[in-house]
Amino acid sequence: MKLPIGSIKPKGWLRRQLELEANGMTGHLEEISKWCKFENSAWASPDGQGQFGWEELPYWLKGYGDLGYVLDDEKIIKAARKWIDATLSSQEPDGYFGPRANKTGLEGKPDLWPHMVMLNVLQSFYEYTGDERVLPFMTKYLKWLNTLPGEAFGRGYWPKIRFGDTIESAYWLYNRTGEPWLLELAPKIHDHMQDWTSGVHNWHNVNVAQGFREPGVYFLQARDEKFLRAAERNYQTVMDLYGQFPGGGFAADENARPGFTDPHQGFETCGIVEFMHSFEMLTKISGNPVWADRCEDIAFNSLPAALTPDWKGLHYLTCANQVVLDRHNHAPGIENSDTMFSYSPLEVYRCCQHNVSHGWPYYAEELWLATPDQGLCASLYAASEVTAKIGDGSAVKISEETDYPFRDTITLKISTTKPVEFPLHLRIPGWSAKPSARVNGKSVALKAKPLSYTVIDREWKDGDVIVLRLPMQVTLKTWAKNHNAVSVNYGPLTFSLKIGENWTRYGGTDAWPEWEVHPSTAWNYGLVLNERDPASSFQIVKPTPNPSQGGEGRERARESAPFPGGVGGGTTLSTNPFTPETAPIQLRAKAKKIPAWKLDPFGLVGKLQDSPVKADEAAETVTLIPMGAARLRISAFPVIGIGKNARTWPEPKPPPVSASHCFERDSVEAMIDGLEPKNSNDHSIPRFTWWDHRGSSEWVQYDFDKPRKVSAVEVYWFDDAPNGGCRAPQSWRLLCKNGDAWKPVVDASDFGRKLDTYNRVTFNPVETAGLRIEAQLQPNFSGGILEWKIQP
Ligand SMILES: [Zn+2]
DSSP states (O other): OBOOOOOOEEEHHHHHHHHHHHSTTTTGHHHHOOOGGGGGGGTSTTTTOOEEEEEEEHHHHHHHHHHHHHHHHHHHHHHHHHHHHHHHHHHOOOOOOGGGGGGGTTTTBOOOOOHHHHHHHHHHHEEEHOOHHHHHHHHHHHOOOOHSGGGGOOTTTHHHHTTTHHHHHHHHHHHHHHTTHHHHHHHHHHHHHHHOOSSOOOOOOHHHHHHHTTHHHHHHHHHHHHHHHHHHHHHHHHHHHOOSSSSSSOSSSSSSTTTTTTTTEEEEEHHHHHHHHHHHHHHHHHOTTTHHHHHHHHHEEEEEBBBTSSSBOOSEEEESEEEOOSSSOOOTTSSOOOOOOOOSSSGHHHHHHHGGGGGGHHHHTTSSSOOOOOOEEEOOOOOOEEEEEEEEEEEEEEEEETTTTSEEEEEEEEEEEEEEEEEEEEETTTSSSSSSEEEEEEEEEEOOSSSSEEEEEEOOOTTTTEEEEEOOOEEEEEEETTTTTTEEEEEEEEEEEEOOEEEEEEEOOOSSEEEEESSSOOEEEEEEOOOOOOGGGGEEEOOOOOOGGGGHHHHHHHOOOOOOOOBBBSSSSSSOOOSSOOOEEEEEEEEEEEETTOOOOTTTTTOOOOOSSOSOOOOOOEEEEEEGOSSEEESSSSSSOOSOOBOOOOOOOOOSESSSOOOOOOTGGHHHHHHHHOOOOOOOOEEETTTTTTTSEEEEEEEEEEEEEEEEEEEEEEEEESSSOOOOOSSSEEEEETTTTEEEEESSOOOOOOSSSSSSEEEEEEEEEEEEEEEOOOTTTEEEEEEEEEEE
């Protein structure tokens, strides 16, 4: 179980991250975001009227309040309180509260999604303050929810998928009030919301990161293991298809899309923090430390790089391989057009800008947990101080000193007014093969397997000291489903190539700048590994602590990057370890450049090709830094090979297909990507469209390397009636290349316009250098092609 908020005081680098957050965007969002202006917000007025009343304010407040609580920051707590007081005074007689527009927001029916987030705000507020208004308020609201028919929980795109959040809130309230009807509300929601128990049926990044856990939450009441297994299976399903690279996330740069699985795909910042929150919940519910491992993985390796080192800007998408953070369009290589990669504190990244707030505060609240045997569990390791009533109810304080994950030693010091007996549970991560512990200098026999909790149960006295060591080693992981690329780990940290970062301001204000980051050094390296013992190919470099050089280091850092992180010093404890200059650990390795590995036509790192890769370049020594410190990053590496197994990295070629026009979010290559459409309105695979050309005459063409004999083609039209603007064309014909001219194929069968199937056209066989489809679009409509096949 979670300890009451305020029991755990984060220290060290985690506290530094929280302070940066408080001094950065989250702490100042009221100045930056129009959704966080008290005078404009429907969340702030007692009658629920105001311009803005959707998710943004509760998203921000959810982390902002907790940020104040974990830092004991009076200013933040007071500012959050103003919003919470307004919310608490907005309840209607029937129990509904907040923005009135949401009550009829879905075609006259309530849009209940933003309220799910606000309930989290109130839960934390209550845990920290014990404010007596909260439980009656939530009771009244959930009672109102319980009067709604079951269908209400299956309505709307976002609420339907995310309603597990309210199940969690209902259990939270039940644990405090014991009102039995709450255990009727929860199954009613479960039965009518998106079914996450039978599998993953929605592939939106944040929906998955937040929704997949729902059966795990419902397990608390249902007590059927199948629900816990469903949460694990959902996770595995997604990661198996789309998470085949390091960093703990998956490829879904809005939605996961078949065929878009390379590490150059992105993971949304909202998804990073929601995944962390899901993993924290499932750690407690299941008691399975694998979820805590997963939480550390994404927290250390992905979250820091989603933000500027000073927390004054963030981006929408973080990728495992990402070497240019510019403001330009990268669609359809990633799904969304417009700015997705550069750093900004502004509304261009509206959801993440607000929602990122809860990442580190929630993490800090979960470092220590209460256990059912009246003990304490060190669940996520970070420097901290925890005070809790344990054993016979005595208040015990444990101070945790560590630079984990950058060092392997964790020292726990116990303070108690009298001796007290209680079990101390220590998480042994999955990568930790040989953990050891000493209590007051004497070694303790640990029967600890990787991925378990080891328990030291004894009478603890004031001043007792436990030293836990989780020795870390360099290990390699091979990503067989991504062309046998490898990633490099050291304990929970994954490493990235250190790439020179050139930061350029392009917008914003002096106080809140927007940044592009371009590489100033080469990034296209494959690793040269010692075949017999790959891990021995890496040399660990830990900067020698030297406090007297702190100042100089800081100066040096300022020259090369705009974010002095506080370099040097005797310990990483008070600094930001997540910058290239301040990373507390580095690796050195041998690597060779792969000249044919370049940016692709959409400005993304070129797709991985099969390893091992043949490379004639000279071997160089490269530096690897923790992935979380690398805002430009290569973390899924090709492996350099020798001998006949080594493959030549193919030079990128322009696609053989072209068109009279292609919509910027679609691609001509989609026609020949081999992905089979389910129907003509299939939005799950890439497509080609002539959008927004309407009613015009258009073409697409296929150029052959050398003349080919062809006798048939098959065309699968895209048609998004009734909502979209594309239809099968009014008519079309097929031309073949004849010297410099195009002439119609001879004796062609019917040029079909059928939907939901291939339209096959046969003609007199012809040897030609290319084919062209000429289409006359329907008046007022555009058109498109999902797949185009050519047959001899
Ligand atoms: Zn977002």
